[in-house]
């Protein structure tokens with residue numbers, strides 16, 4: 526059973542020297558498809574180029590909240606909307622709010638986030654949401670705006686089960702990454718145990734947050750298998766079953 530890495534940044538500078546090698550290695554190890562996620566206009570463009578080069582790669586296009594400080598105005602949303610018409614673009618994002626390393630101007634960041642939700646609705650694509658220390662605000666915006674008909678994903682989920690339930694009640698998918706294997710994040714074990722399997726996605730967020738036992742190393746899409754292994758152990762369900770279910774979920778939301 527092959528797997529999909531639903532969230533990686535393959536245009537990242539950490540892959541500058543060996544991007545093709547990393548992608549081909551992941552494919553060889555059983556990663557059937559990779560969703561590469563844009564964080565600004567340039568990175569979204571590069572994500573599309575990768576998707577054109579590799580049949581296994583699909584792109585998400587958007588403006589990451591850590592990139593909003595680089596923007597002069599909201600005109601970038603027009604570019605994202607144009608990119609979204611590309612046949613290999615399967616989602617909008619990552620978009621959201623970030624009170625850790627993110628926006629200097631909250632009001633502007635909210636407008637960029639909401640603008641991307643609107644593009645997702647217009648293009649009938651799911652939205653990939655990033656939230657750091659911002660869950661209340663992000664949930665409030667998603668509740669008010671409504672998630673796109675194609676759905677939404679809270680990526681790299683890093684909060685407790687109570688917060689997860691709020692996203693689930695909005696109809697969103699919860700995506701778990703390598704951080705759920707870290708000792709200090711034991712609060713995520715309850716999320717792993719309780720989340721309905723049909724709402725679970727797995728990702729690497731490569732090149733960051735490599736799962737244990739490779740935590741300190743550069744991450745790559747093949748390590749989504751390690752996240753799946755960990756989830757199968759916590760849920761006491763077979764590895765093959767977890768892989769099959771999360772792959773089914775990924776195919777459904779990204780329509781791939």
Ligand SMILES: [Zn+2]
Nearest residue numbers: 532562619730
């Ligand atoms: Zn990301």
